[in-house]
Amino acid sequence: MTPARAVLIGVSLIAAQDATWVFEELVREFCNVEIAAIAVERIQGYADLEPEADEETRPEVQLEQDWPQHGVVEFQDFSVAYRPGLPLVLRDVTLSTFPGEKVAIVGRTGSGKSSLSQSLFRIMEANTGRIVIDGRNLASLGLQDVRSRITILPQDAFIFDGSVRENVDPLNTASDSEIWAALDAAQLKEVVQNLPDKLEEPIKGVLSAGQIFMLQKN
Template sequence: PGLVSSSWPEDGHVVLENYQTRYRASLDLVLRGVSCDIRGGEKVGIVGRTGAGKSSLTMALFRLIEAASGRICLSGQHIAPLGLHDVRGKLTILPQDPVIFGGTLGMNLDPLGEKSAVELWEALEHSHLKTFVQSLPDKLDHECGEGGKNLSMGQRQLVCLARALLRQSRVLVLDEATAGVDMETDELIQKTIRREFRACTVLTIAHRLNTVLDYDRIMVLDSGHIKEMDSPRNLLADKNSAFYSMARDAKLV
């Protein structure tokens, strides 16, 4: 620990070098030699059928599973020797099931109490929650309830988005973050990410292909390998590409 500066990862540059991982020593590999170079600030959509290795890739980034071989580098720093807290503290994930703690809205946005009220309200505005929170009698002191039961599913996800905005990480991972919300909330989230995370590296595991059609590149995973990785335009122009057939199944082409 203590190997990295407080400004790391400066540019959010993510490199995987022949990366392999499995969930337990006795099990088969779930990622089988993944190599890619994701530039800082690049927006990459990760797609593939169930079991292709999409979630394993994000778990590997957060070191919920460790490398069997190969490595992941973040802004030039190999992440395996670092303290877990150093790595996870620098990445932000919007998971499929929004995590809301029993407690106030303000505490949920800023669990460590590091931000000013001005910053909290700004984050609420950017995540399209400001009007809602202003309408609450207790505003930021509104009790979210156990697991956020006093909020709708869409509101819970937007609270997580506001929390992500406040963290200002260089790397943002969306793990099918909008699977459980309606199209309208999905669009709000995507719009905010495009605007507020412009300078950040964004990796999105997408279940609705249309959410990543305007990303810089698409990574198509298949049985733990990268099958293809290119701009959506190039992949869609190739009628033999796996991405084209997925887009056709989704009636997008």
């Protein structure tokens, strides 16, 4: 091989190496631009979302501290759709319960049972009609009051990835004795007392599915 040829081969190899590096960088940058564009799209999506109703109940409504006192739930000609433009999933529903009554809602799949319970939390707002609990039209209340004073127990028990304490009292508003009383009501006091870190013990892997359900119930 002549020296000139050897130099030519060397230069070609170095150039080829550089070319793959350039392609690699190009692909990497292309992916970065794509990720950034998706992030902007998501932010734009959130910015375009219509805000929910007011969080706080207006003072002139004068909501009682202990509302709902009796648990009388009334749906009055209540109709709701998931989004504007979608068909109604509940149409002119009228029903009322007695205080403390246990009511089972049954119906075929897709008939609107979950939608009915979600409406109690104003996840969707009424198209027509209203829901009244203990004399209060839910639409007249702030979302914070509606959602904090009613409880829903989902079929799938849900726990946070934290300690027993964080799961019993996620808002950190209860005293230790209140937390122990809640655990007692859920028949879990003894179980938690036997844990090495008691209330501070990470809850994952400690309780069974049934015990988690009992915890949520109480």
